[in-house]
Amino acid sequence: MDQESPIGGHISRRFDSELEDIRNHVLAMGGLVETQVNSGIQALLESNSEVARQVAEGDHVVNSMEVKIDEMCVQILARRQPAATDLRLIIAIIKTITDLERIGDQAEKLGQFELELIDEGSTSTDYAKLEHLGNLVSKLLHNALDAFARVDDQAALKTIKKDTKIDNEYEALMRQLITVMMEDPRTIKNALRVAWCARALERIGDHATNICEYVLYLVHGKDVRHIDYKDMKNQIRGK
Amino acid sequence: MDQESPIGGHISRRFDSELEDIRNHVLAMGGLVETQVNSGIQALLESNSEVARQVAEGDHVVNSMEVKIDEMCVQILARRQPAATDLRLIIAIIKTITDLERIGDQAEKLGQFELELIDEGSTSTDYAKLEHLGNLVSKLLHNALDAFARVDDQAALKTIKKDTKIDNEYEALMRQLITVMMEDPRTIKNALRVAWCARALERIGDHATNICEYVLYLVHGKDVRHIDYKDMKNQIRGK
Numbered sequence: 490m491d492q493e494s495p496i497g498g499h500i501s502r503r504f505d506s507e508l509e510d511i512r513n514h515v516l517a518m519g520g521l522v523e524t525q526v527n528s529g530i531q532a533l534l535e536s537n538s539e540v541a542r543q544v545a546e547g548d549h550v551v552n553s554m555e556v557k558i559d560e561m562c563v564q565i566l567a568r569r570q571p572a573a574t575d576l577r578l579i580i581a582i583i584k585t586i587t588d589l590e591r592i593g594d595q596a597e598k599l600g601q602f603e604l605e606l607i608d609e610g611s612t613s614t615d616y617a618k619l620e621h622l623g624n625l626v627s628k629l630l631h632n633a634l635d636a637f638a639r640v641d642d643q644a645a646l647k648t649i650k651k652d653t654k655i656d657n658e659y660e661a662l663m664r665q666l667i668t669v670m671m672e673d674p675r676t677i678k679n680a681l682r683v684a685w686c687a688r689a690l691e692r693i694g695d696h697a698t699n700i701c702e703y704v705l706y707l708v709h710g711k712d713v714r715h716i717d718y719k720d721m722k723n724q725i726r727g728k
Numbered sequence: 729m730d731q732e733s734p735i736g737g738h739i740s741r742r743f744d745s746e747l748e749d750i751r752n753h754v755l756a757m758g759g760l761v762e763t764q765v766n767s768g769i770q771a772l773l774e775s776n777s778e779v780a781r782q783v784a785e786g787d788h789v790v791n792s793m794e795v796k797i798d799e800m801c802v803q804i805l806a807r808r809q810p811a812a813t814d815l816r817l818i819i820a821i822i823k824t825i826t827d828l829e830r831i832g833d834q835a836e837k838l839g840q841f842e843l844e845l846i847d848e849g850s851t852s853t854d855y856a857k858l859e860h861l862g863n864l865v866s867k868l869l870h871n872a873l874d875a876f877a878r879v880d881d882q883a884a885l886k887t888i889k890k891d892t893k894i895d896n897e898y899e900a901l902m903r904q905l906i907t908v909m910m911e912d913p914r915t916i917k918n919a920l921r922v923a924w925c926a927r928a929l930e931r932i933g934d935h936a937t938n939i940c941e942y943v944l945y946l947v948h949g950k951d952v953r954h955i956d957y958k959d960m961k962n963q964i965r966g967k
Binding site for chain 1: 772801802805806809812815816819822823826906909910913914916917920923927
């Protein structure tokens with residue numbers, strides 16, 4: 490795969506530059522969403538109301554980027570009538586930005602949780618439990634966006650595999666929280682908040698995995714959703 | 729809006745019948761997803777392991793329908809190069825089936841929760857709390873699918889408005905569950921399960937609302953996501 494120019498050349502240079510323009514918009518949206526997620530995690534871990542507010546208020550930019558890119562995709566489909574790889578690229582982008590927008594929603598929730606918490610005078614010590622999960626999710630999202638930017642199917646495959654680690658970490662954290670709540674019912678409210686945040690992080694991991702599946706679809710033209718990792722690897726190798 | 733033939737006529741009859749074919753597949757997928765959701769709610773309320781198993785095992789059919797319809801959309805985009813309303817219909821379908829598939833995932837979760845519960849010898853009395861929320865969500869989904877089938881923008885708009893009711897019911901239920909847990913810590917495990925199910929139901933409501941937004945997009949060619957209900961109504965009236 491030519492990583493310098495993953496889209497390939499067209500007879501029409503203008504078409505090339507239009508595709509490149511859409512792709513750059515998606516990368517910018519991905520960058521913003523990644524910042525939102527990392528800031529959301531930081532706000533929780535550091536009990537930082539300023540960062541939390543930025544995240545909660547920044548989501549509308551992500552939303553308007555989705556609407557704009559969607560419109561660009563419809564325009565290019567209508568005017569250029571792309572085929573084969575170009576068509577797959579547009580479809581992959583239409584799907585990717587839906588997941589990016591929903592990752593943004595989850596990041597916004599992290600910010601809002603932190604703001605509520607500060608309002609109630611709570612501290613961040615409970616949120617230390619989220620640090621490991623937060624790191625895993627942040628890394629997974631970064632790798633997914635990287636795989637998308639470089640149209641790298643092998644990186645996408647590796648990233649999909651790592652989502653299992655997040656699911657396991659999430660389950661372990663949940664069991665731990667239930668134990669804490671049962672031991673001391675006064676902790677229930679806070680423990681539930683940690684649980685909602687953990688769930689938001691886990692969902693971000695799922696959306697990042699979806700993006701990796703679109704990369705595989707883009708490269709291989711096969712729909713690799715809904716099959717497990719081993720089958721996925723075999724299908725891709727078989728091509 | 730001509731409700732008999734929302735797609736409109738084309739010079740090519742074969743193109744018409746292809747579009748109609750895709751649309752019928754989406755309606756069939758919608759019907760199956762609706763059954764899955766209703767069965768998932770029934771399994772919880774009636775503590776019915778047989779229904780729970782059917783729901784948990786039926787999700788792969790929903791998944792394969794999504795993959796199949798996706799492929800049909802890509803084919804028709806490549807071969808027919810649709811424009812204007814037809815193009816919007818295909819885009820709306822590509823987005824709709826993603827949400828349908830995720831509604832299916834949430835229904836599957838309801839089935840799995842119930843199976844775990846039966847394994848542990850719990851009864852369904854705790855789940856009675858979910859009945860009202862379940863009814864609201866089931867009705868919202870039905871109305872959303874109906875609005876999609878009839879390409880009815882007014883019905884879509886009405887349905888979107890009703891999602892607020894679901895969100896309020898969900899918040900009320902959550903507050904109630906926290907109170908119960910604090911009063912009797914032995915109920916924590918079960919109350920958390922009810923909370924996860926409520927969350928799954930609330931998410932189904934969100935996805936149904938997304939489908940209504942695609943109906944508005946299809947009819948009006950405007951992107952009405954991310955704006956509030958009042959603005960949405962004004963934008964549509966303004967057209």
